[in-house]
Amino acid sequence: xxxxxxxxxxxxxxxxxxxxxxxxxxxxxxxxxxxxxxxxxxxxxxxxxxxxxxxxxxxxxxxxxxxxxxxxxxxxxxxxxxxxxxxxxxxxxxxxxx
Amino acid sequence: xxxxxxxxxxxxxxxxxxxxxxxxxxxxxxxxxxxxxxxxxxxxxxxxxxxxxxxxxxxxxxxxxxxxxxxxxxxxxxxxxxxxxxxxxxxxxxxxxxxxxxxxxxxxxxxxxxxxxxxxxxxxxxxxxxxxxxxxxxxxxxxxxxxxxxxxxxxxxxxxxxxxxxxxxxxxxxxxxxxxxxxxxxxxxxxxxxxxxxxxxxxxxxxxxxxxxxxxx
Amino acid sequence: xxxxxxxxxxxxxxxxxxxxxxxxxxxxxxxxxxxxxxxxxxxxxxxxxxxxxxxxxxxxxxxxxxxxxxxxxxxxxxxxxxxxxxxxxxxxxxxxxxxxxxxxxxxxxxxxxxxxxxxxxxxxxxxxxxxxxxxxxxxxxxxxxxxxxxxxxxxxxxxxxxxxxxxxxxxxxxxxxxxxxxxxxxxxxxxxxxxxxxxxx
Numbered sequence: 001x002x003x004x005x006x007x008x009x010x011x012x013x014x015x016x017x018x019x020x021x022x023x024x025x026x027x028x029x030x031x032x033x034x035x036x037x038x039x040x041x042x043x044x045x046x047x048x049x050x051x052x053x054x055x056x057x058x059x060x061x062x063x064x065x066x067x068x069x070x071x072x073x074x075x076x077x078x079x080x081x082x083x084x085x086x087x088x089x090x091x092x093x094x095x096x097x098x
Numbered sequence: 099x100x101x102x103x104x105x106x107x108x109x110x111x112x113x114x115x116x117x118x119x120x121x122x123x124x125x126x127x128x129x130x131x132x133x134x135x136x137x138x139x140x141x142x143x144x145x146x147x148x149x150x151x152x153x154x155x156x157x158x159x160x161x162x163x164x165x166x167x168x169x170x171x172x173x174x175x176x177x178x179x180x181x182x183x184x185x186x187x188x189x190x191x192x193x194x195x196x197x198x199x200x201x202x203x204x205x206x207x208x209x210x211x212x213x214x215x216x217x218x219x220x221x222x223x224x225x226x227x228x229x230x231x232x233x234x235x236x237x238x239x240x241x242x243x244x245x246x247x248x249x250x251x252x253x254x255x256x257x258x259x260x261x262x263x264x265x266x267x268x269x270x271x272x273x274x275x276x277x278x279x280x281x282x283x284x285x286x287x288x289x290x291x292x293x294x295x296x297x298x299x300x301x302x303x304x305x306x307x308x309x310x311x312x313x314x315x
Numbered sequence: 316x317x318x319x320x321x322x323x324x325x326x327x328x329x330x331x332x333x334x335x336x337x338x339x340x341x342x343x344x345x346x347x348x349x350x351x352x353x354x355x356x357x358x359x360x361x362x363x364x365x366x367x368x369x370x371x372x373x374x375x376x377x378x379x380x381x382x383x384x385x386x387x388x389x390x391x392x393x394x395x396x397x398x399x400x401x402x403x404x405x406x407x408x409x410x411x412x413x414x415x416x417x418x419x420x421x422x423x424x425x426x427x428x429x430x431x432x433x434x435x436x437x438x439x440x441x442x443x444x445x446x447x448x449x450x451x452x453x454x455x456x457x458x459x460x461x462x463x464x465x466x467x468x469x470x471x472x473x474x475x476x477x478x479x480x481x482x483x484x485x486x487x488x489x490x491x492x493x494x495x496x497x498x499x500x501x502x503x504x505x506x507x508x509x510x511x512x513x514x515x516x
Binding site: 008009010011012013014015016018019020022028030031044046047052074075093 | 112114122124126128169170172173174175176282283284304305306307308309310
């Protein structure tokens, strides 16, 4: 990686999707296991590459770097596409007591 | 911050802070919660990026009594592994230590028996975040390395976290520690690569990246 | 009324009179780098530019051949859909008119394609008649990789997402095929003077 590359320095990961996607998903989707539609790799959404420059969040597979999903929210509402997701699996969370 | 109706958080979670200008323009960033879950107030630590859009407002302009739009707590992935059956290794670059300060505070206030180690790369002594939480205590190992300027009497590590430092201070791969790395993307990528090269399994490593050149720049 | 953060203005400055499209602000000396993906870092030796699609034969130029083509300096204002504008930006490159000079086609649309997979679509008429260039020089220096180097498309009369970074060619199409952002709710044409940011504007 080029150390002078400000684009790479600004790249984030799927942890930042928790807030924006809370408007769309009833559960914490950052913990979902995502199967990339391009290369088939299965990775937690939190571990995906996220390019968060306006005008949208662009989520890429850490294996093949193809686009897995895009999300934009603004005054008009939310736009979301996950055409790069073959499957998304959210494991049942164990109930914690107390 | 005192947040009304705050449901409490898990150490490692973050909040999203959104700023709105009079013309409707908004800017939003995520900040890790620095305070322990047992605290009534929610503390954030904000690193001021000179070319930032949100951080300069939060560090220079925001005054006590102002209203701030905050969403959270967010995140279930990069959180303290409450019932870990292995030791936990935390590796932080610069402001990436913030979620770990919350984790160490939580570890302390709950009397956790999970062995935890923190390796923390920081530029100068003035840059150390959460020093109170980094004090030595049983079951908690903290290793600091200064990359620009160390305290006068410093006999500890200097320079960036590299494979050699990790090999010396992180529990070996065969003990399968749960590893969490937080900092700028260049920092996280470099440390991940080094840990994988040392034989740690990819699925034992969790990462959280902050925007900015961070440590090492 | 919706929430307003006291004292937060963002980075808003108005520009020279008559040159700032609606909803834009002057970004001054800054030149924001925004990207939907990693920088491709294509080497000149590996680079070529092609015209393909509704053509009799694919036309292709290597970097050296591209550099031999007639070129010109261009000074233009640019407008990004994220609301920043920059005035009197100086580029050098080859007019798309030159590249399409010997091309006969029934196509009415182009899809510009780039290293890294980015695409953007335009009417063919909008890249002819001195409206579009393939540029490799910015402000007198070779175009930086972060800004789209070795070469990018420059179409200043439309929002800057149409000026595809890391461009490798144009596909001439009979039918309009939406590109990366056009497929995600952004306007198909993108005229900043009509504030055509989103589909339906």
